[in-house]
Amino acid sequence: MRQRIILDVDTGVDDSLALLYLLASPDAEIMGIASTAGNVPAAQVAINNLAWLELARAPEIEVALGAAEPLEIPLRTTEDTHGPHGVGYAELPAPTRRISQRSAARMWVDLARRHPGELLGLCTGPLTNLALALREEPELPRLLRRLVIMGGAFDHPGNTTPTNEWNIHVDPEAAKVVFDAFSAAPPDRRPLICALDITETIEMRPAHLIRLAERAGSHPIETVSPIDPPTARSAASNPIIRYLTDAVRFYFDFHHGYDLGYLAHMHDPFAAAVALDPALARTRPATVDVELTGTLTRGATIADRAGMWGRPPNADIVVGTDPVRFFDRMIARIGDHARTVYPGEPIGEPVGRRR
Incomplete structure (x- = not known):
């Protein structure tokens, strides 16, 4: 049975x-996509989607445009990590589809009300849109079937400040609005949190790109x-593989530049996989809150696992988790999809690297 997802x-x-x-x-049906300002501004996120x-x-x-700014502070973006347009070295064709007329927060509320108890929410960016939706519909924690969040760092260093994801x-x-609101969710609907503690073990490497191209039947294998060089571009015959290679290579270069190895932490696809199949993960309940006033720790996520706060x-x-199992599944699904929608189609004019 397909799971309906926001x-x-x-x-x-x-x-x-x-x-x-x-x-x-095959077990997912995306009902709507909210475009959140974060890695790049919201308008560019919507174009990418x-x-x-x-x-x-x-x-x-439906692709809905989210808020242009966080709730109370100026937006900070990270083109140094994800490239000038958020997709690394990839230069995606300009889309002909159009952005929805309703806002991302309105889409959250409308879809949840229309499908009570059916929708799985998956957030892989800042939680601005969901927080705005909660202001309009405080019952979202009970209307959603479950929420999965990629965010936070608990027993792990941050990737933005020493404490912050x-x-x-x-x-x-x-984030605090969301965690506070979901304290009202039934125990079987508590949010699943994929924090840096686990997502930084999900290391994609060049060999994974090779396997993905092979699975898709794309040539040449690069x-x-x-x-x-930064000017190199994939010559892969399959367009999905071609643009993914250019996007992920930028991410490899970024991690390599910080002496993390020639790899990329695949935080968000792991969260997507866990959303569809929670059996991929081992979990532990906790009371999660967000520090807002600390001089050095503002934005840190704190987990009370022992009940010291006296809050459920x-x-x-x-x-x-098992990263090997995750990558096997990701490669199979994306590779098979790429082969299905582009069955042996020829490439146009490749630019840059030849293999």
């Missing part, structure tokens, strides 16, 4: 893979490496 993303290289993973999954939908030859799916850092007030758990934190 996807809230700040697309983003790894968000792009999360979107493609869901489009390629529309472009990936067209590239993947997806059915018509990026999505929470961009809009900590929104091997990316740190010596590839409001989240299930992912504490374990």
Whole structure:
């Protein structure tokens, strides 16, 4: 049975893979996509979402524009991590599809009211849109079937400050609104949290791109490496593989530049996989809150696992998984989808690297 999903993303290289993973999954039906300001501004996020939908030859799916700014602070974006347009070195074709007339927050509320108890919310960016939706419909924690969030860092260093994960850092007030509101969710509907503690073990490497191209039947099979110049572009025959290679290679270069290895942490597609199949993860209940006033720790996520605050758990934190199993599934799904929608189509004029 297909699971109906509201996807809230700040697309983003790894968000792009999360979107493609869901489009390629026979057990997923995306009901709407909220475009959140984060990795790049909201308007660019919406363009990226529309472009990936067209590239993947997806059915018509509503793409709604989110708030331009966080709830209380100026927007900070991260083009250094995800490229000037959020998709690395990829230069996606301009989409012909149009952005929805309703806002992302309005879409959250309307869809949840229309399908009570049926929708799975998946947030892989800042939580601004969901926080705004909660202001309009405080019953969202009971209307949604479940919420999955990629965000936070608990027993792990931050990736933005020593304590902060990026999505929470961009809009900590929104994150607190969401965690506070979902304290009212029934125990079986507590949000699933995929924090850096687990997502930084999801390491994509060049060999995964090779396997993806092979699964898609794309040629030539390319091997990316740190010596590839920024001007190089994939010559893959399959368009999905071609643009993914260019996007992910930027992400590899970013991580390599910080001495993390020639790899990329695939936070968001892992969260998408867990949303569809929670059995991929081992979890532990906790009461999660967000620090808003600390001089050095503002934006930090704190987990009380021992009940010291005297408050019931409001989240299930992912504490374990099998990365090999995840990558096998991701490669199979996206590779098969790419082969299905582009069965042996020829490439146009490749630019840059030849293998």
